[in-house]
Amino acid sequence: MIITLIFMLAVMITIGRWLYLNDLTTKSWAVEGIENMPRAEIKLPKSKLGLFVFITVITGLFSLLISAYYMRMGFGDWAALPDPPILWLNTAIIILSSAAFQWAQISARQLNMRRARIGLSLAGLFAVLFLAGQLLAWRQMTELGYFAASNPANAFFYLITALHGLHLIGGLFAWARTGGKLLRGNDTSKIRASLDMCTVYWHFLLLVWVALFSLLLAT
Amino acid sequence: MVDIGNTDIDALPVAEVEEADLYHAKSWITKYVFSQDAKVIAIQYSGTAIAIGLVGLVLSWMMRIQLGFPEVFSFISPEAYYQFITMHGMIMVIYLLTALFLGGFGNYLIPLMVGARDMVFPYINMLSYWIYLLAVLILVSTFFIPGGPTGAGWTLYPPQAILEGTPGSDLGIILMLVSLALFIVGFTMGGLNYVVTVLQGRTRGMTMMRLPLTIWGIFTATVLALFAFPALFVGAIMMLLDQVLGTSFFMPAIVSFGEHLEYGGGSPILFQHLFWFFGHPEVYIVALPAFGIVSDLISAHSRRNIFGYRMMVWAIVAIGAISFVVWAHHMYVSGMHPAFGFFFATTTLIIAIPTALKVYNWVLTIWRGNIHFTIPMLFSLGFIVTFLNGGITGLFLGNVVVDVPLSDTMFVVAHFHMVMGVAPLMVVFGAIYHWFPLMSGRMLHVGLGKVHFWITFLGAYSIFLPLHYIGLLGVPRRYFELNVGGTPADFIPASVGQLNAFVTVITLLVGVAQIIFFINLFWSLRYGKKSEKNPWNATSLEWQTPDMPPGHGNWGPELPPVYRWAYAYSVPGFATDFIPQNVAPSTMPGLENIEDG
Numbered sequence: 001m002i003i004t005l006i007f008m009l010a011v012m013i014t015i016g017r018w019l020y021l022n023d024l025t026t027k028s029w030a031v032e033g034i035e036n037m038p039r040a041e042i043k044l045p046k047s048k049l050g051l052f053v054f055i056t057v058i059t060g061l062f063s064l065l066i067s068a069y070y071m072r073m074g075f076g077d078w079a080a081l082p083d084p085p086i087l088w089l090n091t092a093i094i095i096l097s098s099a100a101f102q103w104a105q106i107s108a109r110q111l112n113m114r115r116a117r118i119g120l121s122l123a124g125l126f127a128v129l130f131l132a133g134q135l136l137a138w139r140q141m142t143e144l145g146y147f148a149a150s151n152p153a154n155a156f157f158y159l160i161t162a163l164h165g166l167h168l169i170g171g172l173f174a175w176a177r178t179g180g181k182l183l184r185g186n187d188t189s190k191i192r193a194s195l196d197m198c199t200v201y202w203h204f205l206l207l208v209w210v211a212l213f214s215l216l217l218a219t
Numbered sequence: 220m221v222d223i224g225n226t227d228i229d230a231l232p233v234a235e236v237e238e239a240d241l242y243h244a245k246s247w248i249t250k251y252v253f254s255q256d257a258k259v260i261a262i263q264y265s266g267t268a269i270a271i272g273l274v275g276l277v278l279s280w281m282m283r284i285q286l287g288f289p290e291v292f293s294f295i296s297p298e299a300y301y302q303f304i305t306m307h308g309m310i311m312v313i314y315l316l317t318a319l320f321l322g323g324f325g326n327y328l329i330p331l332m333v334g335a336r337d338m339v340f341p342y343i344n345m346l347s348y349w350i351y352l353l354a355v356l357i358l359v360s361t362f363f364i365p366g367g368p369t370g371a372g373w374t375l376y377p378p379q380a381i382l383e384g385t386p387g388s389d390l391g392i393i394l395m396l397v398s399l400a401l402f403i404v405g406f407t408m409g410g411l412n413y414v415v416t417v418l419q420g421r422t423r424g425m426t427m428m429r430l431p432l433t434i435w436g437i438f439t440a441t442v443l444a445l446f447a448f449p450a451l452f453v454g455a456i457m458m459l460l461d462q463v464l465g466t467s468f469f470m471p472a473i474v475s476f477g478e479h480l481e482y483g484g485g486s487p488i489l490f491q492h493l494f495w496f497f498g499h500p501e502v503y504i505v506a507l508p509a510f511g512i513v514s515d516l517i518s519a520h521s522r523r524n525i526f527g528y529r530m531m532v533w534a535i536v537a538i539g540a541i542s543f544v545v546w547a548h549h550m551y552v553s554g555m556h557p558a559f560g561f562f563f564a565t566t567t568l569i570i571a572i573p574t575a576l577k578v579y580n581w582v583l584t585i586w587r588g589n590i591h592f593t594i595p596m597l598f599s600l601g602f603i604v605t606f607l608n609g610g611i612t613g614l615f616l617g618n619v620v621v622d623v624p625l626s627d628t629m630f631v632v633a634h635f636h637m638v639m640g641v642a643p644l645m646v647v648f649g650a651i652y653h654w655f656p657l658m659s660g661r662m663l664h665v666g667l668g669k670v671h672f673w674i675t676f677l678g679a680y681s682i683f684l685p686l687h688y689i690g691l692l693g694v695p696r697r698y699f700e701l702n703v704g705g706t707p708a709d710f711i712p713a714s715v716g717q718l719n720a721f722v723t724v725i726t727l728l729v730g731v732a733q734i735i736f737f738i739n740l741f742w743s744l745r746y747g748k749k750s751e752k753n754p755w756n757a758t759s760l761e762w763q764t765p766d767m768p769p770g771h772g773n774w775g776p777e778l779p780p781v782y783r784w785a786y787a788y789s790v791p792g793f794a795t796d797f798i799p800q801n802v803a804p805s806t807m808p809g810l811e812n813i814e815d816g
Contacts, residue, residue, distance in 0.1 A: 001492060005544070023426050026529075034782055047339075050340060050411050053445070060449050062445045123508050
């Protein structure tokens with residue numbers, strides 16, 4: 001559980017620091033009035049703050065999974081997997097997906113909606129390709145006889161990739177909604193906000209994937 | 220710590236979307252069924268939680284009947300008994316208390332108390348409720364499937380949870396795990412709302428340190444839940460795979476019914492770590508909202524500011540933080556390294572410090588207060604006493620040497636029912652009596668309320684004090700039957716049977732007596748005395764809405780400005796004994812005389 005505890009410590013330090021920097025020491029019974037009140041500001045739109053909280057929660061989820069991974073490794077019957085080469089290809093694809101989102105986001109900020117549309121389409125395409133690649137990796141593994149039930153290392157491989165994939169599928173719903181806004185030609189500020197959120201989430205899932213893939217490579 | 224995405228490449232500032240207009244329901248269905256109004260969602264959450272809680276109550280009767288009058292009712296087989304135990308625990312802890320405090324009170328009170336019109340993400344809030352309802356329905360459905368619900372105990376420990384021989388080890392446990400996973404998904408959606416609304420939805424002048432303690436409790440509990448529930452989620456998914464795909468995350472090599480199973484190498488202890496990493500914070504997920512609410516009730520009903528507000532806030536935050544490093548005190552008998560036992564015993568005793576501080580502050584708030592023995596106050600006092608009792612036995616059990624002999628006895632059952640069952644329920648009842656006028660515009664009947672309080676309070680003690688005693692005698696928990704061939708086992712005195720029968724009778728009576736509460740609830744809804752505005756003369760914002768009950772959007776054209784903290788009771792030099800948070804100092808004579816402290 002060390003990894004989870006380190007993560008929790010980081011979360012607590014962040015929260016504690018925020019509380020301390022703001023007004024946790026105010027003598028609220030002595031201070032009246034409304035002017036110059038230290039209202040603890042978080043300079044983020046609500047939706048983006050919501051996304052960051054969500055991302056932190058998912059980070060917690062994956063850190064628990066990694067903790068469990070290391071604990072289960074210690075029980076002796078662990079037989080490490082070969083690292084299927086296709087995972088390198090998939091990693092490249094998910095990097096491209098993230099890059100395409102970044103490009104779309106930058107284009108939208110420069111109010112170039114045509115390029116934003118291309119970027120968004122590419123990002124979605126690469127994301128779907130990544131998922132297909134993961135499925136292919138699964139098939140290769142089962143064809144080689146690495147079934148989920150035959151070793152905990154295999155079971156963790158399927159579990160980790162599946163959970164990551166599910167989060168990406170969830171992201172694709174947000175992607176579709178953003179795409180809808182772009183196609184309908186909504187208010188640009190709304191489109192930009194949606195793109196911002198998706199880009200952050202995509203980069204996050206890329207980071208999670210890199211962490212998980214390194215874990216698979218290292219063990 | 221999550222700084223991704225805030226790149227500096229943009230020439231334009233970050234796109235800030237204007238706050239979407241409040242969602243207005245267009246039809247009856249979107250107003251009352253698929254509602255996005257936090258107040259309606261709160262009532263849906265509460266109604267569902269209380270309904271499933273009543274199922275949990277009936278299950279406890281079944282268990283008590285078996286313990287009090289063994290071999291009298293043939294329909295309670297050993298299998299059924301274990302199913303009752305399991306479902307009772309799971310329902311009460313997760314589907315009733317967690318959902319009621321956070322989904323129910325959280326949804327109702329957060330927007331009103333921080334001065335917002337609604338939660339920040341109303342649509343996600345609505346989804347949260349419907350996923351919760353789905354989780355509850357799946358849970359209930361396990362009563363009707365072949366094999367019945369799981370009988371693995373509420374902790375669902377592997378390997379027995381998924382092995383043949385345990386009731387419901389097939390479909391029962393699968394649906395249980397699916398239901399839990401759904402609950403967690405639904406809760407996370409709600410939790411995002413509660414956290415972001417408290418952080419970003421506060422009205423002008425409402426600083427964090429002016430929030431009522433109710434909000435601090437619910438806010439901190441939500442943060443805990445957001446980080447604790449994923450542990451249960453991971454555990455549930457892994458066990459699901461063990462059961463369905465035959466993986467061996469938690470399953471060691473096992474011979475079952477003479478047959479060598481396919482499993483091997485896994486560790487049940489791994490599940491225990493995941494489960495209790497969730498399970499202990501869960502205690503505080505239930506307790507912290509109760510702490511917060513009871514602070515506000517005590518302050519309002521003894522007309523005195525809460526004693527040591529800052530410390531109360533710090534204590535809530537400290538308890539929240541420490542609650543993540545005490546989990547293995549549930550595992551002293553799992554054979555873990557004694558050094559770990561020492562560590563977790565120490566943290567367990569440390570967490571008692573901020574908790575005790577809160578108890579002192581409640582008592583000091585009442586001290587020399589102008590105490591009104593209203594029903595909410597009675598329940599609050601009941602809570603303090605009960606929580607203290609339950610907390611003290613917690614100190615016993617937190618020590619390894621005391622816990623080892625007491626582990627798996629009725630003493631543990633008595634301890635956690637006092638601290639986590641009776642105490643939070645006292646707050647739930649107190650809170651309902653307190654906020655019912657706000658929700659309905661009518662008062663609950665006082666006489667019926669008093670009868671309800673005294674029966675519940677004295678009844679709870681008649682039930683759980685004897686259980687402490689028989690636990691000390693060594694009566695084990697989870698046993699279907701203490702008799703061996705008709706006579707009690709050697710190590711159990713014969714009088715235990717009589718005490719058990721007494722406890723069972725009281726349990727049935729107290730359970731039935733809750734009808735008084737429901738009669739009061741439904742009768743008062745129609746015929747109760749009309750409540751004036753702000754009937755308790757409370758200071759916090761939820762009582763200051765233009766309409767009572769508050770309408771859609773809570774506030775009039777403008778959000779209320781906040782000028783002071785939520786505990787301006789009995790301020791010297793002022794005509795009334797309370798000053799609402801949103802009353803400007805300039806508009807009320809005498810207010811300029813407020814002195815510090």
